[in-house]
Amino acid sequence: MSVLLKLFPLLINIDQETILNFFGIQDPNSFSDTSYNSLTDLAPVSTDVSLGTLKLIFEGLLERYQDGLGLVDIENIIIFISVVRFIILALKYNIKTSFYICCIGIFAGGLWYFHLKDLFLWYRDLLLLNRITGKFVEEARTLEITEQAKRLGADRGFHSPINFIRYALVDSGQRPGGYQIDPISMLFTQVPETLRAQTDKFYYSVFGRILPTMWSFLTKQAVEYLPIITYLIIVRINKKYCPYLIRWHWTFLWTFSAVENLIIGLVRRLQYYLFLVVVPEDRYLEQPIVLGLLVGILFSHLIFVIFGLLHASCGQYFYCPFITENAEVHIGPRPQNSIYSGGYAAWQNNKQKRIEWMVRGGKGTWKLYFPRLWWGWLGRGASILDNDARYKERQYRTKRRKRFISKRKKRFNKFIRTIKNWF
Structure with missing residues (x-):
C-alpha cells in the first residue's frame, strides 16, 4: 500500500503550467486573445520545469x-501545511x-x-500605518461588516433563541417610536383600568430598567469569564x-496575554x-521617531503571532x-512516549537556560548572563542531554512506526486475499 501511495504522484504530469496553476500565477504562454483559443486547444503548450519557472513563481x-498577508492567505497556508503533513504522516x-x-x-x-x-480589534486602523499589514486590515474589516450584516435582523427570528428572547423582552423599549411591543406588554393591556397605574409602574420598572441592566451585566461577565472557563x-x-x-499553545497564549x-x-x-x-504642535523631528516606534511594535507583534501560528500548525514548539x-509550570513537560505530542522541546531537558559571558574589569571579572534563545533546529537541542533524550524518543517512535507499518501490511494482505476469494 505504501508503494502505491509513493507511485501516485508519478501519474501527474508536472510541467511549468501545472506548477503555475497550482500557485494561481498567470502563465506567460497562455493567449488572452480569443482568436488563438482554437490553436491552444489543438496544440496545448507544455513547458519543462526550469530555473525560469522558479523566477516566475517568485515574481x-x-x-x-x-x-502583506490577508486572513484568506493565512487560512490557505494553514490548510496547505495540514495537507502536506497529512500526506507525510500517512506514509x-x-x-x-x-x-x-x-x-x-x-x-x-x-x-x-x-x-x-x-x-x-485592538489596533484597527493603526495597522494601516504599515504597508505590509494593509491587506490584513482590509479583509478583517470586510469580515467584521459581513458578520454585522448577518446578525442584523437575526434576533427577530427563531434561529437564535437567546437573541430572540433579548429582542422580545430586553429590547422591547427600544422600538421605533418608543412603543413596548412584546408578549408581556400585551398581557398587561388586559389589566383593568383600576389597576393600570400600579401594573404599568411595575412593568416599566422591570422591563425598562431591571432587565436591561441585568442583561448588560450578565453579558459583560459572560464575555469576560467564558474564555477562561473554557x-x-x-x-x-x-x-x-x-x-x-x-x-501548551493554549497556556502559552494565556501567559503571553499578560x-x-x-x-x-x-x-x-x-x-x-x-x-x-506631536502632530498638532508640528514637531517634525519627533514625528518620524514616534511613527517608527509605533509601526515597529505593531509589526513585531503581528510577526510574533504568525510565528506562533506556523509552529502550532506544524506541531512544533518554540x-x-x-x-x-511560566507556561510549562502549569502543564508540565512534554510526554516523550507519545507520537501525538508534536515536535521536540530541548529546553525541558537542559537546565542551562542562560549563557554566561565573562567580562574582565579593572579589579576583577564580571559575569553577564543572557537567556539562551537558540535550541537547535525544531527545538532538537545540541547538548549531550538533548542528544540522549532525542535518541530515546527516536527509538520509541521508530518502534511505533514499525508497528503501524506491520499492521498496515497485514490489512493490505487481508484485503488482497479477500479480493482473490471473490474471483
Missing part, C-alpha cells in the same frame, strides 16, 4: 503579497494516526488564528483527554502622543524566555 508571489504511520495528528495541529493553529484576528474545563480539568500540543497588555498600553500611549501632541517557562 508572481512577490506581486501578490506586496501588501510514515497510517491514515488514522495522520488524521489525528493533523487535527491536533489545526486546532492549535486555530487558537493562534483567532488570536491574530483579535489584533484587528480553558479551565478543557486544559486543566480534562487535561487527560486534551493533547499536550493544544495545552505581556500583550503592556504592549497594547504602550501602543495606545504612543498613538495619543503622536496624534494629540522557546521564549520567561513566557515559555
Whole structure:
C-alpha cells in the first residue's frame, strides 16, 4: 500500500503550467486573445520545469503579497501545511494516526488564528500605518461588516433563541417610536383600568430598567469569564483527554496575554502622543521617531503571532524566555512516549537556560548572563542531554512506526486475499 501511495504522484504530469496553476500565477504562454483559443486547444503548450519557472513563481508571489498577508492567505497556508503533513504522516504511520495528528495541529493553529484576528480589534486602523499589514486590515474589516450584516435582523427570528428572547423582552423599549411591543406588554393591556397605574409602574420598572441592566451585566461577565472557563474545563480539568500540543499553545497564549497588555498600553500611549501632541504642535523631528516606534511594535507583534501560528500548525514548539517557562509550570513537560505530542522541546531537558559571558574589569571579572534563545533546529537541542533524550524518543517512535507499518501490511494482505476469494 505504501508503494502505491509513493507511485501516485508519478501519474501527474508536472510541467511549468501545472506548477503555475497550482500557485494561481498567470502563465506567460497562455493567449488572452480569443482568436488563438482554437490553436491552444489543438496544440496545448507544455513547458519543462526550469530555473525560469522558479523566477516566475517568485515574481508572481512577490506581486501578490506586496501588501502583506490577508486572513484568506493565512487560512490557505494553514490548510496547505495540514495537507502536506497529512500526506507525510500517512506514509510514515497510517491514515488514522495522520488524521489525528493533523487535527491536533489545526486546532492549535486555530487558537493562534483567532488570536491574530483579535489584533484587528485592538489596533484597527493603526495597522494601516504599515504597508505590509494593509491587506490584513482590509479583509478583517470586510469580515467584521459581513458578520454585522448577518446578525442584523437575526434576533427577530427563531434561529437564535437567546437573541430572540433579548429582542422580545430586553429590547422591547427600544422600538421605533418608543412603543413596548412584546408578549408581556400585551398581557398587561388586559389589566383593568383600576389597576393600570400600579401594573404599568411595575412593568416599566422591570422591563425598562431591571432587565436591561441585568442583561448588560450578565453579558459583560459572560464575555469576560467564558474564555477562561473554557480553558479551565478543557486544559486543566480534562487535561487527560486534551493533547499536550493544544495545552501548551493554549497556556502559552494565556501567559503571553499578560505581556500583550503592556504592549497594547504602550501602543495606545504612543498613538495619543503622536496624534494629540506631536502632530498638532508640528514637531517634525519627533514625528518620524514616534511613527517608527509605533509601526515597529505593531509589526513585531503581528510577526510574533504568525510565528506562533506556523509552529502550532506544524506541531512544533518554540522557546521564549520567561513566557515559555511560566507556561510549562502549569502543564508540565512534554510526554516523550507519545507520537501525538508534536515536535521536540530541548529546553525541558537542559537546565542551562542562560549563557554566561565573562567580562574582565579593572579589579576583577564580571559575569553577564543572557537567556539562551537558540535550541537547535525544531527545538532538537545540541547538548549531550538533548542528544540522549532525542535518541530515546527516536527509538520509541521508530518502534511505533514499525508497528503501524506491520499492521498496515497485514490489512493490505487481508484485503488482497479477500479480493482473490471473490474471483
